[in-house]
Amino acid sequence: MTINKEEQLARFAKALGHPTRVLIMNYLAGLNQCNFGDIHAELPIAKATVSQHLKELREAGLIQGSIEPPKVKYCINKENWAIAQALFASFFSQSKVINISCCE
Amino acid sequence: MTINKEEQLARFAKALGHPTRVLIMNYLAGLNQCNFGDIHAELPIAKATVSQHLKELREAGLIQGSIEPPKVKYCINKENWAIAQALFASFFSQSKVINISCCE
DNA sequence: TTTGTTGTTCGCAAAATTACGAACAATATA
DNA sequence: TATATTGTTCGTAATTTTGCGAACAACAAA
Numbered sequence: 213m214t215i216n217k218e219e220q221l222a223r224f225a226k227a228l229g230h231p232t233r234v235l236i237m238n239y240l241a242g243l244n245q246c247n248f249g250d251i252h253a254e255l256p257i258a259k260a261t262v263s264q265h266l267k268e269l270r271e272a273g274l275i276q277g278s279i280e281p282p283k284v285k286y287c288i289n290k291e292n293w294a295i296a297q298a299l300f301a302s303f304f305s306q307s308k309v310i311n312i313s314c315c316e
Numbered sequence: 317m318t319i320n321k322e323e324q325l326a327r328f329a330k331a332l333g334h335p336t337r338v339l340i341m342n343y344l345a346g347l348n349q350c351n352f353g354d355i356h357a358e359l360p361i362a363k364a365t366v367s368q369h370l371k372e373l374r375e376a377g378l379i380q381g382s383i384e385p386p387k388v389k390y391c392i393n394k395e396n397w398a399i400a401q402a403l404f405a406s407f408f409s410q411s412k413v414i415n416i417s418c419c420e
Numbered sequence: 421t422t423t424g425t426t427g428t429t430c431g432c433a434a435a436a437t438t439a440c441g442a443a444c445a446a447t448a449t450a
Numbered sequence: 451t452a453t454a455t456t457g458t459t460c461g462t463a464a465t466t467t468t469g470c471g472a473a474c475a476a477c478a479a480a
Contacts, residue, residue, distance in 0.1 A: 218338040226333030230438085234322040234329070234407075241411040248457055261439050263458055268437095281447045282456045288411060297408035303338075304401035307345040307392060334468085352427055365469050367428055372467095385477050386426045 221303055224296040227272030232257065233265050240275060240288050247283040325407055328400040331376030336361065337369050344379060344392050351387040 215223075228234055232255060239254055240246055252262045266286060269275045273292040278285050319327075332338055336359060343358055344350055356366045370390060373379045377396040382389050 218342065219335045222333055222335040222338045225329045225331075225338070227329075229326055229330030229333040231323045231326045232438095234326045237407075238322065238410070249455095252457090258440055259457070260441075260459080264438075267458090279446090279457095282454095284457060290411075293408070293411060300404045300408065303341070304397070304404065306342070307394075307397060336468095353425095356427090362470055363427070364429080364471075368468075371428090383427090383476090386424095388427060 217299065220295075221299045223272055224274065224299065227269055227274055230265070232261075233269055236262075236265060236269065237274065237288070240286065244287070245285065246287060247280075247285050249283065251286065321403065324399075325403045327376055328378065328403065331373055331378055334369070336365075337373055340366075340369060340373065341378065341392070344390065348391070349389065350391060351384075351389050353387065355390065 228237065235255065236251055239251060248259075248262070248266070251266070252259050255262055266275065266277065270277060273289055274296065275286055276289045277287075332341065339359065340355060343355060352363075352366070352370070355370070356363050359366055370379065370381070374381060377393055378400065379390055380393045
């Protein structure tokens with residue numbers, strides 16, 4: 213059940229592949245405390261939709277939530293955030309393309 | 317018609333949000349010359365599907381193609397690759413999350 | 421001209437994504 | 451117990467994505 217680098221990168225990328233989810237991550241990155249209502253208040257979409265986007269980010273491992281009745285607190289999953297950061301950095305730094313573009 | 321950072325990042329991320337497309341980018345990143353057939357030979361999928369994935373990467377700006385009859389040459393779009401690299405680096409380095417996770 | 425090579429596009433089907441309101445669950449409070 | 455608050459889940463609809471074979475287009479070679 214090991215997941216290789218390509219799939220892991222694709223999984224993170226897919227989670228970040230929607231503007232709303234990028235906005236959510238940007239919002240969370242600037243905070244240390246945050247609950248659903250705060251996130252919802254930042255966005256012009258229905259709460260059901262926000263909840264769905266949060267679920268995807270959670271399932272991709274980029275965020276985590278904890279229930280603190282009656283609220284739900286969300287934050288970045290720092291362990292996976294670091295993994296994603298490293299994966300993307302490695303991905304983008306691998307290019308051995310020479311200075312002249314090959315297709316012009 | 318300006319596109320903001322969040323949307324641009326999401327667009328790049330979406331293009332990278334499929335394992336096959338990550339594999340294609342990895343393959344292209346290691347080469348200076350490359351045509352469709354080479355890419356297709358690397359992948360266990362139909363050429364129509366490969367062509368479709370290449371189209372998405374092209375429309376996201378990550379690669380470019382040029383016709384060199386009877387072949388089609390593909391390569392990374394270095395200008396946009398650099399932009400994407402910078403966007404992701406900025407995105408991942410913005411986190412102000414403190415050492416203690418907020419949700420445990 | 422006919423044939424072969426290289427990729428793209430078309431048309432289709434199945435599955436996944438996106439978005440919403442309504443209903444619901446869990447917990448506090450009156 | 452009734453009521454309010456906070457989010458999630460359900461059910462639905464519209465759109466997009468993914469994948470394929472078949473048909474096609476462009477060019478080179480026989």
